Amino acid sequence: RLLSSEKVSDKNHSLPKPCWGKDMRLLFDQFMKKCEDGSWIHLPSYEYIATQRSQDFPTFIHASELINKEKLSQGRLFTKSFEDGLGFEYVMFYNDAEKRIVCVFQGGPHLQGMPGFFHGGAIATMIDATVGMNAIVSGGIVMTANLNINFKRPIPLCSIVLINSQLDKIEGRKLLVSCNVQSVDEKILYTEATSLFVKLNPEKEFD
Numbered sequence: 001r002l003l004s005s006e007k008v009s010d011k012n013h014s015l016p017k018p019c020w021g022k023d024m025r026l027l028f029d030q031f032m033k034k035c036e037d038g039s040w041i042h043l044p045s046y047e048y049i050a051t052q053r054s055q056d057f058p059t060f061i062h063a064s065e066l067i068n069k070e071k072l073s074q075g076r077l078f079t080k081s082f083e084d085g086l087g088f089e090y091v092m093f094y095n096d097a098e099k100r101i102v103c104v105f106q107g108g109p110h111l112q113g114m115p116g117f118f119h120g121g122a123i124a125t126m127i128d129a130t131v132g133m134n135a136i137v138s139g140g141i142v143m144t145a146n147l148n149i150n151f152k153r154p155i156p157l158c159s160i161v162l163i164n165s166q167l168d169k170i171e172g173r174k175l176l177v178s179c180n181v182q183s184v185d186e187k188i189l190y191t192e193a194t195s196l197f198v199k200l201n202p203e204k205e206f207d
């Protein structure tokens with residue numbers, strides 16, 4: 001259902017923009033070529049999550065009632081809350097047969113942690129977004145229950161990296177997804193992560 005992707009805002013951020021670097025554009029073109037035979041799917045991404053989708057789950061309706069309606073209407077996907085080129089620029093491609101997602105990520109200068117390098121929280125965010133999307137396309141509405149990250153090398157600010165995520169196992173409501181973050185030439189392994197996502201139980205409400 002998600003792959004057919006109802007349009008939720010006017011701007012699809014997964015299409016080339018002037019702020020994308022040469023490697024980002026090159027990788028986009030390479031993956032778009034792989035999409036031609038249907039083995040890979042280019043995933044769109046929008047600033048706003050379709051609130052109608054939350055009607056599917058009583059859990060979400062209950063949670064929404066806890067938040068001021070006006071504030072809720074201002075809700076925006078965290079990774080899409082920066083001006084073009086300053087924060088998270090990314091595009092994801094999904095391979096259904098292999099149950100994996102490759103995310104091409106270009107982080108901007110506002111994601112700095114240690115001078116000259118990405119903030120660990122920004123890396124964690126992109127990992128969560130990628131493994132999360134892998135879990136969503138496989139399991140529907142899920143939440144991150146656990147995310148384990150090994151930061152092996154610092155990632156230079158403004159670099160373009162590949163986030164390779166793989167669905168490893170589904171056990172009932174639990175989905176285990178792993179991933180690594182590599183340089184574009186695949187010579188440097190920056191980060192490795194494992195995660196657990198749990199499909200929301202429609203019978204349960206948040207308290």
Ligand SMILES: CCCCCC/C=C\CCCCCCCC(=O)SCCNC(=O)CCNC(=O)[C@H](O)C(C)(C)COP(=O)(O)OP(=O)(O)OC[C@H]1O[C@@H](n2cnc3c(N)ncnc32)[C@H](O)[C@@H]1OP(=O)(O)O
Nearest residue numbers: 049053054128129132133141143144145146174198200201
């Ligand atoms: C409306 C949707 C539209 C979608 C559009 C998508 C667009 C963009 C998406 C981008 C992707 C973003 C991804 C980001 C996702 C997040 O960041 S989510 C935010 C952070 N996470 C949370 O806040 C979750 C908080 N936790 C919970 O709400 C609950 O704990 C839970 C829902 C995760 C699980 O609760 P519950 O349903 O009650 O299940 P349980 O009975 O507790 O557990 C079920 C089984 O899982 C095992 N388990 C649970 N947690 C853990 C853990 N931390 N570690 C290990 N195992 C865990 C638990 O033992 C149970 O196992 P068994 O069944 O007993 O084997």
